Amino acid sequence: MDSTDKLYELVLSSSLDMILSSSRDPLALCDEQLCFRQINLPFTQLTRHLPDALRGKPFLQLTPDGAVGCVEMEQAAQQGRDWQGVMQLRRGDGRLLSARVELKRIAPNLSHSALWLLWLLPPETEQNPTGNIQHDSLTGLPNRALFLDRVDQALIAAARVKKSVALLLIGVDRFVLINDGLGREVGDLVLKEIGQRLSATIRRSDTLARLDGDMFGAVMQIASTGDSVLVAEKILHALGRPIRVDKRDVTISVSIGISIFPEDGGECQRLLSHAESAMRHQKKQGGNHYQFFAAEMNQAAKTRIEMERGIRQALISGEFVVYYQPKVSLGDNAVVGAEALVRWQRPGMGLIPPGDFIPVAEEAGLVGGIGDFVLRRSCQQAAEWLGKGYRPLRISVNVTASQFRDPQLLHKVEQALADSGLPPQYLELEITESMLVGNVEEVIRKLTTFRDMGIHISIDDFGTGYSSLSYLSRFPITTLKIDRAFIQDMVGNPKMAEITNAIIGLSRGLGLEVVAEGAESLEHIDILRGQSCDLVQGFFYSRPLPPDEFERILSRGFLYDNGT
Structure with missing residues (x-):
């Protein structure tokens, strides 16, 4: 770090200290993982937590299990965007506190990816740009604070007359693709139209609200659960028509989670939590439908929360490890590369494969931290092997969509690379086809920057996304990975073999x-060798290996089958 950078750090640190110490509002400074770095006196007074007790701990540890807003907040932080919403927090004395949380990204310092300023306000002081403290400024609908109050009123009224209440949470499926691909202005127009269409589906006696981001809520008194089904189906029908924005049609779908009073809970927070569990369950099923809460979802939600907590702890404790699967040249069976694959060595549970924890990490906004670790460790390991005199090896590291959107990725x-000393030509970044859709010019600019550094760019799982080879020719990529589904079907399906041959030729x-x-069988290898495929990766040659086992392969330099 040169003298200018050090001065920048000093000025930024001094400014933040001054802001926190002089503000009468409860403020906290958090790192990129939303772990506390500093809190001020009003924050301590409001939450009853001492600074030393919170320093280094995740902010979301203050939230009760299943609290609404946690996932959205983490996703916003992962995507580098500001966020606000009402959340339940647990004070130091064990009591629950309802507060409006505002998360704002501030100037990143030069030794960390980002800093976040976290601001707590009582919900009743919520203010939007229109000056209305009870309605969302974008859609004009009631906001979260008013919605929670209306839910409480509905429950009290229903209990008096022994009626039921339905609470619906409505989440737009894959809304991030609209924001990233078409821009936030288009995204805002889509949300406004969604609000208008939803308003037309409910009775005047019911309450519809925009809770935060792309999530809406509705609460209504019902005579039977069938009433809530009718409303959910009306919502799906109303939003099934394309939304016209700036002379283009935008097609959306929503997932609806439904909880019922008194069967699923007797108070607002529990009903919200259960409706959110149902909504997220439906999203995992593909979206575009409604789902009632069931008790097993609550258990699944608890399991997911425990998994999320475990991932956070694993990032702190260093429980993640990197395995390496060889890439073999079909010309001479030489090991010329490897794909870095993360595994979780969880204490007491053994080695956990990525399929069990990566989806949770993505949903919780933690996949960026895992990806950063894999990138650093892979570069260190490749440089170490290079320093021992082994044949130069290109290490492939997967980049997730959220990592690719991170402005700090470069x-x-x-x-x-600088910390490890690895020459850039021995690093390959693997991205998926779907990351190329959207702001094409920005994608090309980012990829070109990496190529100008000498880094290789690979398209992973080709054939499963939206691209064609002619489309890919616009991007500065160097490598194409044919998806395993094509390879595994080659032997018994001549047409699939013809497709792979065409892909290789083009x-x-x-x-x-x-x-x-x-590639898992000799038949696969024979077909691919006949098609002049460059490299093969698969169980025929080797499973993913820990570094010490992979190094034994490097010492030989060649593989034939099953790691021999």
Whole structure:
């Protein structure tokens, strides 16, 4: 860090200290993982937590299990955008506190990816740009604070006359793709239209609200659960028509979670939590439908929360490890590369594969931290092997969509290379086809920057997304990985073999290296060798291996089958 950078750090640190110490509002400074770095006196007075007790701990540890808003807040932080919403927090004396939480990204310092300023306000002081403290400024609908009050009133009224109440949480499916692909202005117009269509589906005696982001809520008194089904189906029908924005049609779908009073709970927070569990369950099923809460979802939600807590602890405790699966040249069976694959060595539970924890990490906004670790560790390991005199090896590291959107990605890659001493030509970043859809010029700019550094770019799982080879030719990529589904079906399906042959031929015509993923049998190898495929990755040669076992392969330099 040069003298200018040090001065910048000093000025930023001094400014933040002054803001926290002089403000009468409860403020906290958090790092990129939303772990506390500093809190001021009003924050301590409001939450009853001492600074030393919170320092280094995640903010979301203050929230009760299943609290509404946790997932949205983490996703916003992962995507580098500001967020606000009402949340339940647990004070130091054990009592629950309802507060409006505002999360704002501030100037990133030069030694960390980002800093976040966290501001707590009582819900009743919520203010939006229109000056209305009870309604959302974008849609004009009631906001979360008013909605919670209306839910409480509905429950009291229903209990008096022994009626039922339905609470619906409505989440837009994959809304982040609209924001990222079409821009936030289009996203806001879509949300306004959704609000108008939803308003037309409910009775004047019911309450519809925009809770935060792309989540809406509705509460209504019902005579039977069938009434809530009718409303849910009306909502799905109303939002099934494309939304016209700026002379283009935007197609959306929503997932609806439903909880019923008194069967699913007797108070607002429990009903909200259960409706959210049902909504997220429906999203995992593909969305575009409604789902009633069931007791097993509550258990699933608890399991997910425990998994999320475990992931947070694993990032702190260093429980993640990187395995390496060889990439073998079909010309001479030489090991020329490897894909870095994360595993979780969870105490008392053994080695956990990524399929069991990566989906939870993505939903909780923690996948970026895992990806950063894999990037750093892989560069360190590759540099170590290179320093021992082994054949130069290109290490492939997967980049998730949220990582790719991170404005600090370039800095993180540069830092990983600088810290490890690995030459850039021995690093390959693997991205998926879906990341190329949206702001094409921005994607090209980012990929070109990496290529200018000498880093290789690979398209993973080709054939499962939206792209064609002609479309891919617009991007500065170097490698194409054929999806394992094509490889595994080649033997018994001649048409699939013809498809892989065509992909390999056209790729070579574009000057792209081709990797066949998922080769597990000698028949696969023979077909791919006959098609002049460059590299193969799969169980025929080797499963993913820990570093010490992989190094034994490097010492030989060649593989034939099953790691021999």
